[in-house]
Amino acid sequence: MSVPVSQMYTVASYVIKQKLSGRKRYPLVLMLEPLFRCNLACAGCGKIQYPAQILKKHLTVEQCVRAVDECGAPIVSIPGGEPLMYPDIDKLVIELVKRKKYVYLCTNAILLKEKLHLFSPSKYLTFSVHMDGLREDHDEAVCRDGVFDEAVVGIKAALERGFRVTTNTTLFDGASPLRMRQFFDEMMNLGVEGMMLSPGYSYSKAPDQEHFLRQTRTNQLFSEMLSRNKRQWKFNQSPLFLRFLMGKQDFECTPWGNPTFNMFGWQRPCYLLQEGYAATFQELMETTRWENYGKKSGNEKCRDCMVHCGYEATAVDYTFSSVKGFAETVAVTLTGKL
Amino acid sequence: MTLEGWIPQINEYTSLQEVVEFAFDYRGNTTVVKGDGSEIVGYVFNRNSDAPEPFIQLFDERGDGPFNIPYRDIATIKFTGKDTAAGNSWKAWVERKEKEKALRGAASGADRLGSDPGPHGS
Numbered sequence: 001m002s003v004p005v006s007q008m009y010t011v012a013s014y015v016i017k018q019k020l021s022g023r024k025r026y027p028l029v030l031m032l033e034p035l036f037r038c039n040l041a042c043a044g045c046g047k048i049q050y051p052a053q054i055l056k057k058h059l060t061v062e063q064c065v066r067a068v069d070e071c072g073a074p075i076v077s078i079p080g081g082e083p084l085m086y087p088d089i090d091k092l093v094i095e096l097v098k099r100k101k102y103v104y105l106c107t108n109a110i111l112l113k114e115k116l117h118l119f120s121p122s123k124y125l126t127f128s129v130h131m132d133g134l135r136e137d138h139d140e141a142v143c144r145d146g147v148f149d150e151a152v153v154g155i156k157a158a159l160e161r162g163f164r165v166t167t168n169t170t171l172f173d174g175a176s177p178l179r180m181r182q183f184f185d186e187m188m189n190l191g192v193e194g195m196m197l198s199p200g201y202s203y204s205k206a207p208d209q210e211h212f213l214r215q216t217r218t219n220q221l222f223s224e225m226l227s228r229n230k231r232q233w234k235f236n237q238s239p240l241f242l243r244f245l246m247g248k249q250d251f252e253c254t255p256w257g258n259p260t261f262n263m264f265g266w267q268r269p270c271y272l273l274q275e276g277y278a279a280t281f282q283e284l285m286e287t288t289r290w291e292n293y294g295k296k297s298g299n300e301k302c303r304d305c306m307v308h309c310g311y312e313a314t315a316v317d318y319t320f321s322s323v324k325g326f327a328e329t330v331a332v333t334l335t336g337k338l
Numbered sequence: 339m340t341l342e343g344w345i346p347q348i349n350e351y352t353s354l355q356e357v358v359e360f361a362f363d364y365r366g367n368t369t370v371v372k373g374d375g376s377e378i379v380g381y382v383f384n385r386n387s388d389a390p391e392p393f394i395q396l397f398d399e400r401g402d403g404p405f406n407i408p409y410r411d412i413a414t415i416k417f418t419g420k421d422t423a424a425g426n427s428w429k430a431w432v433e434r435k436e437k438e439k440a441l442r443g444a445a446s447g448a449d450r451l452g453s454d455p456g457p458h459g460s
Contacts, residue, residue, distance in 0.1 A: 049365045049423040051381050053401035264383040264395075264404075276362075277384040277395075 002166075002194030002234030006123060007102050014074045015320045025256045025285060027073040028313040029104075031271045033262035034059045034092065035081040040108055042142045044172060044200050048081065059263055061088045065095050067261040070281040077104040077128070077258070084111040090118035097124045104128040106168060110147065112154030116161055126164040126236075128196065129155055133175065134183050141172070152190065159191050166236045168196040173217060177224035184233045194236030197222075198308040199245065201272045214304045219247030226338050237308065238315040239332040240325075245306060246338060249315075253294035253302060257313020259284060269293045271309040273301055340424040342366065344417040357415050358385050358394055367399055367419025372411050379418065380405070 003011075011028070018026040035058035038048045048055070068076055076096055083089055084107050096103045102124055109129045119125060132141035135148040158165045167187050171180070187195055199218045222245040235242060243249040253270075260267040265277035266284035270293070278284035294302055294310070302310075319329040332338060341364055346357050361368050361382040369379045380398035387409070394412070397403035 046423075051365075051367045051399075051419055051422060053367075053399055054381050054383075054397060057397070057401050276386065 002236050004123060010074050010102065011316065012320065015316060019320060025290070027071050027256060027259045028316055029075040029077050029258045030068060030071045030073040031258050031260040031309065032064055032067060032076055032078050033080055033260065034064055034078065034083060034086045036262070037085050038080060038082040039085060039110055040082070040142050040144060040147065044141065044170065057263055058086055061091050061095060064092050067281070068096060068099065068101060071259060071261070075102045075104065077106060079106040082108055082111070084115050093119060093125060097122050100124060102126070106130065108142065108147065109151035109154030113157040116157055119163070121162040123164070126166055126193070127158050128166045128168045131167040131187065132169055134179055134186065137179060155190055155192065165192045166194050166196055167192055170198055170200045171221060172200045175221060177221060180225045184230070188232050188234065194234040196235065196237050196308070197242070197245070199306050201305055201307045215306060218245060218306050222246045229336070229338050231336050238312055238319065238329070239338060240318060240329055241308065241312045241315040242338050243332065244311055244315060251311050251314040251318065252296055253305065253310035254313040254317065255290060255293045255310055256285060258309035272305065272307060340421040341417045342421040342424065346414055348414050354409060354412060355387055358387070358409065361394070361415045364417060364421065365423035366417070366421045369416040369418045370394070370396065370407060371413045371416060373413050378405070382415070
């Protein structure tokens, strides 16, 4: 685990507070999408297929901040689109840091070096760089040659300036465990704080439908990749979520754990499924038919999903729901053995 | 499979609610034809059929909005804009990569032939 103690403390005290107040459903990470525009068109992405007038639009900083305040989650992830293309990204980050939110700015890093001067290093700000594997694998995943090298330049520049940098990796069928292990070595050698992993989700709008992982294949891939994990590998996520991906833990989805806000409103029910929008966060929480989602619901869209936005919140909640959950998390964190 | 170009007729076989669902799922602009014959072109991003007054929400083709239009005002929805989710870019990417590899392979083969005169070369 590579999450700094102050961040762990913030998350832990937030979750415990929710539990003590008897709140059954609470958000952990707000997925804030200020725009859908991107400078890449990755085959596995279902986020950018919109008409031109939608791709040109973006939220205002005021709309973003209102959503952050309304939601109350301690962590704000800014995906997109490419957030570094958002014209007010610097102002948005300043506002969020002022609110002591832990911000994960999810970027492909093509513009990172060029835009670094807009930001100041802070424990609240992390550049989470999209890296789907070694050079050839990543460039293939993002459908453009040279992006891996550009991202490495961005990562190095951000690290030199003292920023927190992590990587986020989406794995598709056909990923090689051996190559991924080499990739982990390479990223840690670059000096990133930690890595985040997730299996891909089969967006119905994504062009590539053939390479998404099914559950048993996910377990197999993550087991092969993470068994006998090296101590130098740091993961910036719940170790129990990684164990879940390896098939060592059974969790149910927490679709409200990572609520999503974008120019259309509050997305129902989760970051991945797009079944409608609520005008307010309260409306989202109170009127979404949560029982229709997750594996137990029998919803076939949820059947093979093991993505972080549904299950990492479950893993974190599990940690703080029982002595057993807490002990398991501590044991994995201390021993480093997944 | 894309609905691009579809102009549905609302009748006993195709309900307005079904067409609204298709429009909501469509990643392109549509033309909403109202009962009075007027039209609005835009991207339908939401609908609520459970509301006391069911409605759709859209941004028009200039990006203005959102505009709410009650179901009762809609005659039909035409799928007039390009379906931005249609196509198969992964396949195109893989094919292009394969072609590039083949070309690189052929070029290096030709280079070898050119630089190596062989045992009987001049």
